[in-house]
Structure formats: C-alpha cells, structure tokens
Amino acid sequence: MNELNRPQGAPGWITLAVVLLLALLCIGVVFYYQEQNESLVVYCAHDSIFSEKILKEFEQETGIHVEPRFDTEATKSLGLTNLIIREEKYPQCDVFWNNQTLGTADLKARGLLESYQGAGYERIPEQFKDPEGCWTGFAARLRVYITNTDQLAAKPAAIEEVLAGPLNEVAIAKPLYGTTLTHFTVLCDAWGLDRLKAWFAAQQKRGIQVTSGNSQVKNLVAGGACRLGYTDTDDYFVAVDEQQPVAAIPITVEDKVILIPNSVAxxxxxHKRKQAEKLVDYLLSEKVELELAKSQSRQIPLGPVDWEQVPPDVKQYQSEIKNAYPLTNLVKPREQTLAWLKSEYLK
Known part of the structure; x- marks a missing residue:
C-alpha cells in the first residue's frame, strides 16, 4: 500500500487495543490470584475454643486459609449479626457461622445472604434449614432447666413448685442476646408479645436474677447461689465435667423442646464463592457434627450420623430432634421481641 494512502490513525488504534487487552488480562489475573489466595473471612459466634480447631482442620484439608472473627460472650451472635448489617454496602465477611439460627434468618430477610444447596444442605432435615438455601442449621443445643441437685431434684413437679414461688434463687441470662433471645422469641410466637411481657415482668417482680450470660447462670446454680436456672446443654455439660452437683431437663413450649442449631450462611x-461453598459443606458434614458432639459442648447432630460414635450424654437427646419447636418462620416474632428488649435494656 502506498504510504500516502495508509489510514493515518491505524497504528495508534492498534496500540490502544493491545494495551487494553493486556490491562484486562492483568485485571483478570489479579482477581484470580486474590480469589485463590486471600483468606476466607469467617464471622463466628460459636465458642472459639471449639470452632477454631474445626476451622484449622478445614485449612489443613483444603489449603484455604481462614481468617475468623469471634464475638464476646455477652453480645454473642447479635453483635456479629449487626456487624454484617452495618457492612451491607461493603461486606467484609464471606461466611457467617452463627451459634443460633434466628439472627441468620433475619439476615436472609434483609437480602444479605446467598443461596447454596450443596451436599451439606441435603443431609440436614427440612425443619432445620431455610427452604431457599440461604442458611442451614447443624449441631444443636437444647434449652434446659439446670438444677443444683443438693437443693432441688431435676423433676418437672419440683421445678414447677419453685417457679410458682419467689424467684430470688432462680437465674436467667439477659434475654437481649444469644439463645435466651431465641427462647423469648419462641415464647413470643407461642404466647404473643403482650403475654411474654407480662410473664417476664412478673418474673422480675418476684426476684429472678438476670445475669450477663448462660455461663453465669450455670455458675450460680453449680455454686449453690441459685437452685434453678435457664441455660443450654453446652453450659450444663461444663458443670458436669467440673463434677458439680447439677442435673438438667429440657424446657418445653407448647409441648415442644427448644432445640437451637448452629447455622452457616x-x-x-x-468474591470467594467457591471457597465459601467448600467451608459450608465442611461444616455441614457428618465429620464436623460428630466432632462437635464429642467436644465439651456436646452438640446434638441433626443430620444422619453413626450414632454409635455419639457420646451417651448426647445420645440421650436423639429422640428430641423430631420434637423441636419450628424455628424457620420466626423473623417477625424476633423483630417484635428484640424491639421490646432494646427498649428495656438500651434506654
């Protein structure tokens, strides 16, 4: 071609196209590198003494590095749930391992969770998971009455007698947080908010001790300062392992037990979807449910497991799995309960 007839801008456009192509290639490489090598950020409300070991085992088996963030005993689950809500526009968390389900269900209602129905989701019974796959429950605790057996027999009639009188020797955790919030939400669903308010006001008027958390309830009962308390099986088993004079029986509402699973979402x-899916399936596996059942917290497996490997302390609750109060549709009662409790405690 005659030089005079060559399009004058052609070499510049070619150079620009090559530069843009290289830039896009570099961006793609950067994103791929970040996806493969950045830590998977996990907000975790389950006790670090148990969960950290499991997350380390996941790292060793998959090569995926996990960066966990834990919460305090007093604000456990609610603190991390609120943090995820605050970070909505710029999410910092990839996977949320909650120690209960209702806060996780609230995140789903806000549109903050992604659906995933993998192998782990499939092995968990319907009543313990979101129908759309936005969260899945596993490894549960029971709400129980804990008694000091030197002072009170762990029998329904004896407990009812104590609850009918002065309550200065009965303890309950502040219901604004944790599994006590779940307990109150169940009561709100079963009774209505007005009856729940009246019941708790009467409990306080009769002298019930409201403590900072379930572990403090356990300490008061195990130490003899209280005869009776509302707590969970994991804290109860801490006292058992300490050889304290304690016993426990499940709390029931409408003839249903309050079974509170962990949940993962x-x-x-x-930006690390594939790694997140691997962790979700890992946490929902038989291996992890058995590991949590054998741990000091004695979590109750929800999916199919070899029950011969489950400790007798946990195996005794196997029959309660089918008698659990449904927790999958309690977002509205939780909102009502939480709004009331915040007005009481966060004035």
Whole structure:
C-alpha cells in the first residue's frame, strides 16, 4: 500500500487495543490470584475454643486459609449479626457461622445472604434449614432447666413448685442476646408479645436474677447461689465435667423442646464463592457434627450420623430432634421481641 494512502490513525488504534487487552488480562489475573489466595473471612459466634480447631482442620484439608472473627460472650451472635448489617454496602465477611439460627434468618430477610444447596444442605432435615438455601442449621443445643441437685431434684413437679414461688434463687441470662433471645422469641410466637411481657415482668417482680450470660447462670446454680436456672446443654455439660452437683431437663413450649442449631450462611457479595461453598459443606458434614458432639459442648447432630460414635450424654437427646419447636418462620416474632428488649435494656 502506498504510504500516502495508509489510514493515518491505524497504528495508534492498534496500540490502544493491545494495551487494553493486556490491562484486562492483568485485571483478570489479579482477581484470580486474590480469589485463590486471600483468606476466607469467617464471622463466628460459636465458642472459639471449639470452632477454631474445626476451622484449622478445614485449612489443613483444603489449603484455604481462614481468617475468623469471634464475638464476646455477652453480645454473642447479635453483635456479629449487626456487624454484617452495618457492612451491607461493603461486606467484609464471606461466611457467617452463627451459634443460633434466628439472627441468620433475619439476615436472609434483609437480602444479605446467598443461596447454596450443596451436599451439606441435603443431609440436614427440612425443619432445620431455610427452604431457599440461604442458611442451614447443624449441631444443636437444647434449652434446659439446670438444677443444683443438693437443693432441688431435676423433676418437672419440683421445678414447677419453685417457679410458682419467689424467684430470688432462680437465674436467667439477659434475654437481649444469644439463645435466651431465641427462647423469648419462641415464647413470643407461642404466647404473643403482650403475654411474654407480662410473664417476664412478673418474673422480675418476684426476684429472678438476670445475669450477663448462660455461663453465669450455670455458675450460680453449680455454686449453690441459685437452685434453678435457664441455660443450654453446652453450659450444663461444663458443670458436669467440673463434677458439680447439677442435673438438667429440657424446657418445653407448647409441648415442644427448644432445640437451637448452629447455622452457616454465605454472605452476599463474597468474591470467594467457591471457597465459601467448600467451608459450608465442611461444616455441614457428618465429620464436623460428630466432632462437635464429642467436644465439651456436646452438640446434638441433626443430620444422619453413626450414632454409635455419639457420646451417651448426647445420645440421650436423639429422640428430641423430631420434637423441636419450628424455628424457620420466626423473623417477625424476633423483630417484635428484640424491639421490646432494646427498649428495656438500651434506654
């Protein structure tokens, strides 16, 4: 071609196209590198003494590095749930391992979770997971009455007699947080908010001790300062292992037990979706449920497991799994309960 007839801008456009192509290639490489090598950020409300070991085992088996963030005993689960809500526009968390389900269900209602129905989801019974796959429950605790057996027999009639009188030797955790919030939400669902308010006001008027958390309830009962308390099986078993004079029986509402699973969910907007899915399936596996059942917290497996491997302390609750109060549709009662409790405690 005659030089005079060559399009004058052609070499510049070609150079620009090559530069843009290289830039896009570099961006793709950077994103791939970040996806493969950045830590998987996990917000975890389950006790670090148990959960950290499991997350380390996941790292060793998969090569995926996990960066956990834990919460305090007093604000456990609610603190991390609120943090995820505050970070909605710029999510910092990839996977949320909650120690209960209702806060996780609230995140789903806000549109902050992604659906995933993998192998782990499939092995968990319907009543313990979101129908759309936005969260899945596993490894549960029971709400129980804990008694000091030197002072009170762990029998329904004896407990009812104590609850009918002065309550200065009965303890309960502040219901604004944790599994006591779940307990109150169940009561709100079963009774209505007005009856729940009246019941708790009467409990306080009769002298019930409201403590900072379930572990403090356990300490008061195990130490003899209280005869009776409302707590969970994991804290109860701590006292058992300490050889304290304690016993426990399940709390029932409408003839149903309050079985509170852990839950796991993928946060909307994660850039590490594949790694997040691997962790979700890992936590929902038989291996992890058995490990949590054998741990000091004695979590109750929800999916199919070899029950011969489950300790007798946990195996005794196997029959309660089918008698659990349904927790999958309690977002509205939780909102009502939480709004009331915040007005009481966060004035």
């Amino acid at each position: 993928i946060i909307k907007g994660t």
